[in-house]
Amino acid sequence: MPPDPTNLLQGTLDMMILKSLALTAMHGLGIARRIEQITKGTFQVKPGSLFPSLHRMEEEGWLTSTWGESENNRRAKYYKLTAAGRRQLETETKRWGRISLAIARALEAS
């Protein structure tokens, strides 16, 4: 079994998925591409991390899903942020801000 890198970044991945869905509903591949795009290719989200996250967050009530048509008429499952998901995104963003600030300070201190 290859080691699973998503465990480390679970919270981060969740946050980025929520962020990418903030503007509009998207299907799985769309979400992956969007994250790649906004992180300028730093994060490449593999299906093995993406789908467990999506399904878990749907069960948490942060996302809802519906089947729809893609731009080139393929059937695809679209995920959309719920109100709870939006709140979660806010808390996550705030938390992340605090952490990154703290880390930045710690690194500057020495």
Next chain:
Amino acid sequence: MGRLKRLVSLWRNLFRKQRADRELDDELQSYVQLLADEKIRSGINAEQARRGARIEFGGVEQVKEQVRQARAGHLLEAFWRDLRLAIRGLRKRPGFTLIVVLSLALGIGANAAIFSLVDAIVFRPLPIPHGSEVIAIDTAASKLTRYGGSSYLDYADFCARAKSFKTLAISQQTSVGMNAATAAPAGKPENVAALLVSANFFSALEVQPVLGRAFVPEEDQVPEKYPVAIISYSLWNRVFSKDPDVAGKIIKLNGHSFNVVGVAPKSFTGIDLFYRPDIFVPAMMSAQVMADGTDTLKQRSYRAFDIRGRLNPGVSVAQAQAEMNVIMGDLETEHPDSNKDNVAIVRTEMGRRLELSDVSAPMILTALVILVLLMACANVASLLMARATSRLKETSMQLALGATRACLVRQFLTESAVLAALGGGAGILLADAAIKGFGAYVPSTGISEGPDFRLDLRALACVAIIAAISVLLFGLAPSFMAVKDAWSAVMTTRSSASAGRSFSSIARRVLIGGQIALSVVLLIVSGLFLKSFTHSQNIDLGFNPNHILLVTINPQLRGYSNEQATRFHEQLLQRISVLPQVKSATVAARVPFLGGGSWDLSIDGYTAPDGEKFLDLLNDQVDPHYFSIMQIPILCGREFTASDNRKSPGVAVVNEALAKRYLTGGGDLSKALGHIIRLRDSAPIQIVGVAKDSSYGSIGNPPPPVFYLAYQQQGGPNATLVVRTVSDPAILIPAIRAEMSTLDAEITPVSVMKMTDLISQRGLFLPRIVTMLGSAFGFVAMSLAAIGLYGVVTFMVGHRTQEIGIRMTLGAQRGEILRMVLANGLTLAATGLVVGLAIALLATPLLRTILLGVSPWDPATFAAVAIVLITATAIASWIPASRAAHVDPMVALRHD
């Protein structure tokens, strides 16, 4: 909201799993499609785009599994799947399953049975509310002993003076003749266990009658005024068929009418695990229930009452003990004649029990039975390892397909748990049967005595714990090893045959070796017990138990007075003496192995080192010819004669041990003659004879000092007729019963039995149980070890079939192959044997105190065990070895 949603998801995942899975499938398919579309748009041709998309996506099954694991209820779902898989796997191999379940059932069942036994004898708390808070007070006649009954007057003083206790209650065990018929005597009186109690007995123990009332304080005030009784639930059921109007009914106890006022609850069986009374009567009525006529309530030296009670809140046992020490000191000053040197001992009821019970036999059994469980677990572990190794390919495949290691370990453990549950279930059935067997084996005196063996909730909880421990013992290691081996097989693509020689195969050999060693220890211990038991049956008792019939009668059951009882005995004795087949007959208050009694005795001219004048010594009261009938030699002086009666001066015979210890200092026994001894009533009694030592109640221990008094001078109403017969005593029983009916049609003997039966029931009960179970455990252990060895060798042969084929093709003879395989098994057996013998050499000296007439290092036992074990293991290795030797080389080469 979130929680509700999760519940909905849980529902969907568990019960609409297929639909959820189909949807997931569609979603992943559409992802691959979109990916392919993306590639086509960037100019790659359709075929290559689809291929690229699938490669980029990776393992679809793995992604699906990861999603499933992220879902709610994943563990529950996985458990069901593992359970189904485990059951299917076990059903596919009924032989394997049967052996494993049987091994576990033996191990677990034996443990549950022994736990119930030990529990019934020692550990079960009193069946009352807050039973663990009950304390007990003992009064001991000197500082040397730690237990003894208390007198009623002392008890009354304790109640009046002590501040430590919330409540104190007394009880005294006795047996009474009960006749439930209210009118004229319809049936014969029945001998039942009774308890004389203070009126506060039930309230002190917090026991509420299920019907009627408990005793009230007035019933504790005036002797012989309130003939009332509370009956046990079992008597209510048995005699009164649960009559709801039983309160107010009259029963006759020893001929006196008593009013039933209440029924004790079913769970309440008294305060002694070995004594379950059917009748409770106020102690004030003791003159009517105890037929010896003495008023037990007025003598400070009549110490026969057990005191139980509860402490005041916040008072510790040590504080109560300190207060009792002061009170006992005061009582000694006030009543020097009766209370000199008396001490009170305050303990919790459970503490008292643990201090006074002989726990050596139960502890040995517990140790043995735990060894058996360990062996069963080792056996199952090695079987599971073999199974895991043979499933190596399957496991490697599962790993390659993306199953996680944790997932596989869980799957193996589920299988172990199913096996443990099956084994535990079968174990309960086995334990239940064993406990019923014990119950039938417990010596019975006809009334509710003896521990109440049963498989209760405590024992069932114990089974559950044992089963859980077994799973950990036998399940965990094999599952880790299996997964580890399978993983290395995947990584190195080794064949299963070479992987079979890996860590788990070594571990198996260690397990089997250990099992053989343990079974050697068990076999040696059981061999020693067996030898000791055989020896104890032939041990010299100091009297001749053959052709002796004992007839115990209790004329007080008929309400006889002391004189009437004595006359009845005399008449019966005369009639029996003239029966054909009877050599002679006599009367004794007690006989060896059938209840013992000790009386306080002072010896003129002797004072104990601690200044104590009275000795607490075993005592018997016997008629003329007792010694000649029992064939106990009189070493000097004389035995009792018909002229030693109430009008003549008191006489006594002492045994050798008493004479040597207290009178002659080991010198000439005849110096003991003429010495004066005194009971508490201090009338002088002269020693007229010294009898040879004989066993009194236990076999193998050095005989205790005993003094005999003339039955005519000191005897009470209860006695046993000792009849020496020409041949088998059993044939006389009908004739003796007939003679008894002629004298009094309504009297029935308490018991009629052969002396030899009595000894094997009473004196040898525990040794016999230990020996029986020890031998059974030893045999089971050896069978388990042999099965294990057979499994290991068979397994080895299976995995070396190819090698054997090559050897034979290259010219190896069948004999050589046979030797090779046999050597493999026997090396293991020999190693186990040597280790086992070494452990046994170290361990058996611990048994020295309970082995009779056999050395803990008995060479014959050790040798016999070695031979038996080598034979058994040789057979276990021979079967697969000869199979290997008859392998067809062509078939073997193509193998695997």
